[in-house]
Amino acid sequence: MQELETVIALSRTQFAATALYHYLFVPLTLxxxxxxxxxxxxxxxxxxxxxxxMTQFWSKLFAINFAxxxxxxxxxEFEFGTNWSTYSHFVGDIFGAPLAIEGLMAFFLESTFVGLMLFGWDKLSRGKHLLVTYMVALGSNLSALWILVANAYMQHPVGSEFNPATMRMELESFTALFFSxxxxxxxxxxxxxGFLTAAIFVIGISAFYMLRKRHMAVAVRSFRVAALFGVFASIGVICLGDALGFISGEGQxxxxxxxxxxxxxxxxxxxxxxxxxxxxEAMENRFALQIPYVLTPLVTHSFDGTITGARDLVHRAEVRIRDGIPALVALETLSDNPNDRDALRTFRIHGDNLGYALLVKRYAPDVTQATPEQITQAARDTIPPVxxxxxxxxxxxAAAFLMLGFLILATIYSLRGQITEKRTFLKIAPxxxxxxxxxxxAGWVVAELGRQPWTxxxxLPTWISASTHSVGYMIFSLVGFVAIYTIFIIVEMFLMVKFIRKGPDDGPLPPAEPAVAAPGHTSQWSQA
Amino acid sequence: MKNILLFAFWFLVGLITLFLAIVLGEAGAWYLAWVLGTVMMILIAATGTVILEVDDEQDRPY
Amino acid sequence: MEIYIVLKLVWWALLGVLLIGLAVMVGMDMGVGAGLRYLGRTDRERRTVINMIAPHWDGNQVWFILGGGAVFAAWPTIYATAFSGLYVVMLVLLWSMIVRPLGFEYRSKLPSQRWRNLWDVTLFISGAVPMIVFGAAMGNMLRGVPFHFEWNMVSYYTGSFIALFNPFAVLCGLMSIALALYQGGAMVMNRGTGVIRERACNLLTMAGLGALVLFTVCGLWVWLMPGYVLTGGAEPAGPAMPLRKTVQKVSGAWLNNFAAYPLLWLVPGLVYAGVLAGIACARRGLSHVAWWLGALAWAGTIGTVGTAMFPFLMPSSTNPGHSLTVWDASSSATTLGWMLAFTAIFIPIVAVYTSWAFWVMRGKVTPETIEHDEHAY
Known part of the structure; x- marks a missing residue:
């Protein structure tokens, strides 16, 4: 048992570390x-x-990050199978589909066209190259779509049902899954x-150039594009975050x-x-600074809603655990005899709470013998680490509102044409x-740590989801990942900084000198 | 011939757009909002540079 | 025939297609990576070779990712059991594969010779190791893997990881890297000129002949080793529950399917025909034909393993009754149906734009073109 707990803890650490690390690069790509x-x-x-x-310079940085x-x-893609095999078997029928579709629909698109985007400048007409760039953008965002469809299933499992004949969840409705x-x-x-991340990234680096009066033509224009793009992104991300919180609050x-x-x-x-x-432990706040009245409308989007607190949720969980225990017993009978009518009937009645019975199995290997203390303990587990x-x-x-304010200022300065004079602002921007x-x-932590104790x-509780590895295997893999990933980030940061310092390849191009502009440069802009 | 192909292509694009708009508008309002919002953000950001170029040409600071 | 049976069979075939796609497309790039130090003697030559696959390796690699995803979606029990059972091997595969994108992307970003040599080593490792592991995994499937399930389908692997590198599996791994080198040679011939092209032709010839020898040895070994036979309990239309059947180990049983349908001998025949004809074509300068013949040889190799094992996918050596077969390791009919629809729509689309990408980037890559291309690696 002790070894199992250690393996779970190590598996969780490894998954969290690799996912958080991966998630450093993904939003910027998006x-x-x-x-x-x-x-x-x-x-x-x-x-x-x-x-x-400008496009070519930012696409160089894009490539370093993308790799x-x-x-x-x-x-x-592989860690679900290598480290969470029980999970993979339990929900593979549902969870695998969006992952495979992600490969088919998004990764192929993104990865095939990213090669053309980086290497095809001289081989493609302007229009075709633009199309290629759009395909890369579409592909990367589609991959986010499908992986989040899969993730949303972990948060709020819809469109599926447990099948005692196969001992796993099975897909009932694909559209329910996709449109959840x-x-x-x-x-x-x-x-x-992700849009917001990229906007801040571009603004920060552009400000770095403006401060040093380098690459001004590219920097000023990049700043403008990113500021306008980012200000909408920051408004969007706050509104959508509020809505997501509302939806998650109902489901979880x-x-x-x-x-x-x-x-x-x-x-x-x-x-x-x-x-x-x-x-x-005490289920209370030792200290709290409150703003009165605000929480109800914030969470329930109404003025008279009631929000159930953790203590009451624990009581509810206790009821569900007791209700789920017969289902687990019936399931064991069904594994010997899949046609046992009594067991099937019991399972049909109590099956919804099977997962809760699995929670208490952690403390009471024979769930029929679970003591009230063990049930309470399991029920208290349902509150994630607060x-x-x-x-x-x-x-x-706090970060979101900080960025919102920053971007509003950036947009105002940029539109008023004052940005190059706002030296303090430019100094802060990087x-x-x-x-x-x-x-x-932090958002990842809220979403995934807040899902505990479930996968x-x-x-399906987390404690039962992991592969049955030995502690030695887990230490081996964890050490390997830490070593490799540390080297990666050092190399990446080194190259990123090097290419940022080098800057865009702008040669002799002072801003707004008509003589060096491309043929398309006519007075049509002034009329537009 | 080229015109016919072009017409067919854009006709197809239009059909797919309509289909997506109907399906997404019905069941996936958020997805539709993402499509529209992203396009809007791209256009607004692009417009921002148009203003910049106009200022630039008239020698106003930017 | 019941629709669920049809879906399972279709997905068995699609699994084969995926593995062939993976082996041909990713294997080609890995062959180039593994052969890099031979194909290019100077830094200029090496950069030339790398830039031949530079615009495509990323797209090709998706075959590998899709392989993982599709096994997850269509054969979740295989995904869960194989990936966790072969843990250390999978990690070695993974780690060698994740340095590859960096090798391509970062190698030529700095002029330092030491920096580039270092990345060359990573490109060699990330080319050779994954293909050896790929082949060795196939070999281990043929031998059977020591695993079993509890009643609630929690899987346990009871072997050591050293055992996964048994002589038979290693031979299969070498066969796999040999075919990858062949395919990489064909690719470099397609896009290379002069001395690079000659070296690629030699590499292709040597690797092809080596692959045939290894294939023959592995084939004889399979003939002598114990295969698995279904003796009861597995309903083709039944639910995906692998714990309720009986299986026997019988020496030479992997040849039963060939004995029952002698026409199937054509499948391993494809390997010999493909490689020999491919070498002949390559030596006459028809490297494009040689590339396609190499793909045919891959199809023959993976087809041979598939037909020999059918309906087994992953036999259990310690508890044969828990072996995973086509009939009891798949997804539900609903998932298989949806996935089939997506595959039917998107694989042709992928094929079209992948071909377009290759067509756009067509033409020879020479040391001179690299010098003048500011976007090259």
Whole structure:
């Protein structure tokens, strides 16, 4: 048992580490691909050389980032099978489909065209190259779509049913899976968060050049594009995040209480915990700074809603665990005799709570002998670790509003034509680059740590999901990943910084000198 | 011939767009919103550079 | 015949198609990577060779990712059991594969010779190791893997990881890397000129002949080793539950399908025909034909394993009754149906734009073109 717990802990650590690492590169790919398409659109329409240089410069940085995104993505594709084999068998019938479709529909598109985008500048006409760039942007965002459809299933399993004949969840409705509100909201929020990441990245680097009066033509234009793009992205990501929170709160009340640090059920009007020090053991906040009235409309989108607190959720879980135990017993009977009528009937009645019975199996290997204390313990497990979720959530929100303010200023300065004079702002801008990355990681923690103790919410507990490896295997793989990934990030940062310092290949191109502009440069712009 | 092919191509694109708009509008409003929102953001960002070029040509600071 | 049976058979065939696609497309790039230091003697030549596959390796690699995804979707029990059972081997495969994108992308970004030599080594490792593991995995499937299930389908692997590198599996791995080198040679011949093209032709010849020898040895070995026979309990239309059947180990049983349908001997015949005709074509300069004949040889190789094992996919050596077969390791009919629809729509589309991408980037890559191309690796 002790060994099992260690293996689970190591498997979780490894998955979280590799996923968080992968997720450092993904949002930038999502957003930068769309920004590249935007820049190239301007190039194709206006025909001005400077926009070609701009697109090519940012696509070099895109490529460095993309290589690591692809490399670390390979790990994710295989880790479900290597480390979470029970999970993979349990929901493979549903979960595998979006992953395979992601490969078919998105990865092929993205990866085939990224080669043409980087190497095809001289082999393709402008229009065709633009199309290729759009395909890369579409492909990377489609891959986000499908992986989030899969992830949404873990958060809110819909369109499926447990089949005792095969001991796994099976797909009932593909459309329910694809159109689940959780999936939709997750995709839109995540994709737009990627847009925001890219916008801040481009602004930060452009500001770095402006401050040094280098590559001004490219920097000023990149800044403008990214500021306008980013300001909408930041508004979008906040609104969509609120909506996602609303949807998740309905489907996963246990995640919601962790996000808000809410132990007691709150009648309207409830106060919002700005900061708090949650104590999981005592199930209370040792300290909390509240804004009165705000929480109810924020969470329920109404003024009279009630929000169930953690203590009541634990009581509910106890009821479900007791109800689920007969289902687990019946399932064991069915594994010997799949046609046992009594067992089938019992399973039909109690099957919905099978996952809850599995929760208590962690403490009571024979669930029929589970003591009330063990059931309470299992029920308390259904509240995810409140402290980390609560604080990650607040970090994410603070970062989002910080970026919103920053981008509003950036847009105003850029549109007023004052940006090159705002030296303090330009000095701050490169230091903003880490902010969206921190917010993305914090968002991942809220979503996935907030899902605990489940891998599939309400269906499959995490403790039973992992492969049955030895501790030695897990240490071997964990050490290997840490070593390789550390080398990767050092090399990547080194090259990234080197190419940023080198800057765009703009040669003798002072801003707005008609003589060097491309043939498409006519007065039509002035009339437009 | 080229015109006919072009027409057929854009006709197909139009059909797919209509189909997607109907299906997504019905069942996947968020997905539709993403498509429209992203296109809007691209267009607005592009327009921003148009203003920049106009300012630039008239020698105003940018 | 019941629709579920048809779906299972179709997905068995599609699994083969995927593995062939993976072996041909990814294998070609890996062959180039593994043969890089032979094909190019100077840095200029090596850059030339790398740039032949530079625009395509990423797209080709998706075959590998899709392989993982499609096995997950259509054969979830195989995905779960094989990937976790072969844990250490899978990690070695993974780690060698994830340095590959960086090798391509980062190698020529700095002029330092030491930097480039270092990345050359990673390209060699990330070319040779995954193909050897790929072949060795196939070999281990033929031998059977020590695993079993609990009643609730939690799987346990009871072997050591050293055992996965048994002599038979290693031979299969070498066969696999040999075919990959053949395919890489054909690719470099297609896009190379002069001395590089000559070296590629030699590589192709040597690798092709080596592959045939290894294929023959492996074939004889299979004839002597114990195969698995279904003796009851597995309903072709039944639910995906592998715990309720009986299986026997019988020496030479992997040849039963060939004995029952002698026409199937044509499948291994494809390997000999493809490689020999391919070498002949390559030596006459018809490298494109040689490339396609190499693909045919791959189809023959994977087809041979598939036909020999049918209906087995992953036999269990310690508890043969828990072996995974076509009948009891697949997804539900609903999932298989949806996945088939997506595959039928998207694979042709993928084929069209992949061909277009190759067509756009067609033409010879020479040291001179690299010098003048600012976008080259």
């Amino acid at each position: 957003g930068l691909s769309v920004l590249l398409a935007t820049m190239e659109t301007i190039y194709v329409i206006s025909g001005r050389e400077v926009y070609r240089q 690591l995104g692809v490399a670390t993505g390979l790990t994710m 509100h959780e999936a939709q909201a997750k995709f839109v929020h995540t994709s737009v968060a 009340p246990n995640k919601l209480v962790a996000m808000e640090g809410l132990w007691e059920t709150a009648e309207a009007p409830a106060g919002f915990n700005v900061i708090a020090w949650p104590d999981q 402290g980390p979720v609560f604080w990650s959530f607040r970090i994410m929100i 230091w903003m680059i880490p902010v969206p990355f921190i917010a993305n990681e 599939v919410y309400g269906q």
